[in-house]
Amino acid sequence: MPIPAAPPATPARDPSMTVADPPATVPAARDAAPMLRVASLRKLYGGRAVVRDLGFEVRRGECFGILGPNGAGKTTTLRCCLGLTHADGGTIELGGLPVPAAARLARYRVGVVPQFDNLDPDFTVTENLVMYARYFDIPKRVARERVPRLLEFAGLADRAAARIDQLSGGMKRRLTLARALVNDPDVLFLDEPTTGLDPQARHLIWDGLKRLVAAGKTLILTTHFMDEAERLCNRLCVMDEGSIIALDTPRGLIERLIEPVVVEVYGEGVGAWAERRARAVVERLEVTGETAFCYMHDPAPLLALAREEAGLKVLRRAANLEDVFIKLTGRDIRD
């Protein structure tokens, strides 16, 4: 599928997605400034650095992805950006406001979809949205007017009066997303928005997020699903052990950091075969268990070799973001 290499210059505002009144016109200079600017960010837990010298900028209207294995510091970075935890060094500017000094003010223009649902189980679907709007000082009447569009956006129009424990996991996520839009934010922070969802539910969330980007919202999301990042993100960074180790468009990362063709060879004894025969004709080789991952520009010589060997199965495909990710962060399990 085509991936935009850069964010659209002038994000079209889809009127159906503007949940609240149109925002007051912002000065052009502010519009051009990045939505989020992080510089030299550092965060220690018990003397151990979980975020080290982190720096990146998120432009207005783009979807920016933060990828990384478990424990890479993604959630900590988001929490710092929202002013929910205080960094040990560095500067953060969110929507032009310094964080954490003016974090509370900055959050008036922010929506958050946390990693774990924290919908209010004491309220119905509608009540959750109305009450959450109150925390933004939005009058109850205005909040009630916004509810139908939010429910429609979340595909929950027929669940307005449902209790939270009557919703499926996917519905809860969609309601959390709708709740994050209750203040018509400029920027959304999404921490692993589709973790734990089935494919149908994930696609529904992706669809919603694409509509938000089309409506001109800025999205900042963490994920460890490469297909999610590849589909949604205009630009993304790969984090590992608290640092950014790569930052580009998805296409740029694949083109820059990895050989374009991957051949996966499966079968008993494939490791020995790969070392003996394949290594000479590929550019990079990784063997895990009964699979050899071969990276190269021209797969013809390898495919010819593999055909000679009975019992080997071959899958040829284009390199993707997952290959980049594995190359950068290794194949070891992170817990």
Next chain:
Amino acid sequence: MSGRFWHLVERNFLVWRKLLVPSLIANLADPLIYLLGLGFGLGALVGSVDGRPYSTFLAGGMLCFSTLNSASAEALYSAFSRLKVQRTWEGILHAPMTITDVVLGEWLWAAAKATLSGAAILVVMYGFGFARGVAPLAVLPVLFAVGLCFSGVALIMTTLARGYDFFTYYFTLLVTPMGFLSGVFFPLHQLPAPVQAVAWALPLAHAASLARGLTLGDPMPWPWISLAVLIAYGVAGVTIAAAIARRRLTR
């Protein structure tokens, strides 16, 4: 100080309103059972206390004890559910609300709810004729101060707690002994002088003194000091609780 804590009070009020009827029945039934069981049962054995029926004496103490229980239950179990189990606080803190707003909101809400529990006892006292006229109504603001006092202290436990089990210690080691020390179930002057001195350092003795003074016309040794003690405990409690919550949640 901003008024943002009202959003949290509003939230808790709206949830409470959904369970209005069972909540009000519990508010009335619980003290009634105590008063009937202890007051008339035990009262028949005890006879009179300080020149009046035991049930009348007990009702004055129950005003405070019921308020204390209600404030504690709300600020411990219910607030802890919202802090940890339901992650309600976390959600609220993603909005433009601060930890101080949330803790202040919980404090005021628990005190308000506790006042209602105390007021239910007052209704019972009017019903049995223990309280007469409008003068006893002056106890209502005092009950709010009692609520502030014990919900403030309870919030320290809540922000420290890792699980509900922790609250059992609070009740067993602090609340129950304080109940017996503070002149709720029997007059304070029956205790040895050193124990009385300890009791007057605890807020419940002051609460009971004010409650009996205002509803039954008993002499109050230091009414303004008593009120100040209640408010001081409450303010100190909520201040410490907010500091602990900040440490716990901004990690």
